[in-house]
Amino acid sequence: MDFIALVIQSFSLLFDPVTLLYVVAGFLIGTVFAAIPGLTATLALALLLPLTYSLDITTALMACASIYMAGMCGGSITATTINIPGAPSAMMTALEGYPMQRRGQGALALGHASLASMIGGGIGATLLIVLAPFIAEASLLVKTAGKFSLIAFALIVIVIAQRGRVVKAAMAACLGLMLATIGLDTMVPVARFTFGMEGLTAGIALMPVIIGTFAISELLIQAGAVAEHRRLSNEIRQTQSIRRRDFIPPLASIRDIGIWCYIKSSLIGYFVGTLPGAGGSMGSFLAYAEAVRTSREPQRFGNGNPQGIAASESANNAVCGGALVPMLTFGIPGDPITAIVLGVLIINGIQPGPQLLADQATLIAPMLASLLFSALILIPVTLFLIGPYFLRIVSIRKDVLYGSIALLAVVGSYVATYSTYQMGLTLLLGTLAYYLRKHDYPVVTLLLGFILGPNLEEFLRRTLALSNGNPMVFITNLDSLFFLLLTVFFIYFLAIRKPMKSDKSPGENNWTTQ
């Protein structure tokens, strides 16, 4: 209850004009990045990460929360108007939104998407605020052996969630683990894999990994798709304009969808969000599938049914609340965005983990308040105020856009240490991530391998040191056994029970973002 009261009190921070400015700016940036095909809210966060050095950490986290929420709902803009989801989580929205757009009901589809995002985001954030303290308390029961098994569980689940490319995902995770072992060993003073280079002794910092993986690699990917940009710009120019008065969904239509559809989809999204590696795409797909399964008129789906939009958008915005649960309670990010939020904490010297909510409640509560504020206030206000200009914003000149992104990314990587070495490292890692992505390797597992690697190694070595090298300790400790069984359970359901079909193309049915 104390934590809930603290979150409620934190809303007062939004009365500070500077804080509010950062939260609103974060939301708008997140919306624009999510709306433009090829850009994501993850990229927006990666670009803004260096700026958190000079920003108050509370404000930085609040801005991160608003970018996250905006990133989930912004994708529906181009999904509806030109049938190209701005973010992967809006894939199912495109199925219903675009047929509505073709019938001249694009604004109404966006209205439905915003309403559902608002409800889903609100429910997800509320559940997070209410449940997180209890989960954090339970997480204190996890001891060293259990922590190793938990991190191993998270990494394995993230890898096997990349259906159709599990081996590639595992390879990328190994590359992340390799990068994490570079530098001084954390337990004994031995330099590893530095090859005589002084700059590597302290290890590779998180900043070049994040900016390289998400910003530089995206720049390179987009550089190879200039012809596609031109085609897309022409398509947007031909799209009919959106009028503000058409945004508001009629009450009869909302009644037709049913409040239970919103709630059920939000719950699905929230619980999917708590799973490492699942993300908004999987949440919206499952909620959409459930809406079709339980509908009395399933044949109406796929032809512009607002219920499909409601299910998809409620779920993907509820994912935001769910995905923050493992990050805040165990220090385990489940997707790239929560990994970057974790990076913000680490950069500011805060160690995420089971004690985070207890020790840093005053820091975390405002972030959750911002998440709820973004869902309930900023989603509808943004739609109403700038909705008619969405298409104009999305059709921004790509040369100017990528020129700005390139500058922000490269100079941003200079900020941490004021050295060009860091910039070079960013380019090197970005080039690696680019080639990985080009060959369909998910870079999210590389990032999470890099982030979770040091703790994975530390807990493994500590546990075995305490048990005199007896590996049975992982089975005899109940907390560890629980996570090992959970790992087996997930492997069975995700990788064995539904084996990959050989006729599926690589990357098909993969739910994660990158």
Added chain:
Amino acid sequence: MSHYKNSVNKATTRVFPLLLLGVSVAYLVSAILLDEPITNGRLSASFFPLIVGAGSTILALILLYRSAVSSADPTKDEASSSDAHRPLWVIAATLAYIVAFTSLGYFVASTLYVFAIILLFSDRTHLLGKALIAMVITIFGFLLFEQIFRVRLPTLWG
């Protein structure tokens, strides 16, 4: 995830797993040379890297085998030759920018870099207009980093 189709030619599809195998083997050998994995009954600094190196070597071998037995995916589009080379030019421009960053200073190096990126993402027309846009973006970056976020950027004059 970008919606754009990534073009991958047959040669790189084969070479890439080979490169990953090379990296994995090099890492594994370095881990072996590092230390004994267990010293005095305790795990040493090389234990974890040995596991990771062995794991990644096995995975790279699987990927290499898969790429050898399967033909390149015919469903993937080949990008136009200009599009295919553009990422390499972006890498070269970024590298040149990093090298010139401290010597030329933020303003000169950034203006040239942004101008180069703009040209790579568009055609070669309206050069003056694009140069002006590059300057505006550079000034915006300066205001953002140095004035708002108090980051000291290198200048030509020291």
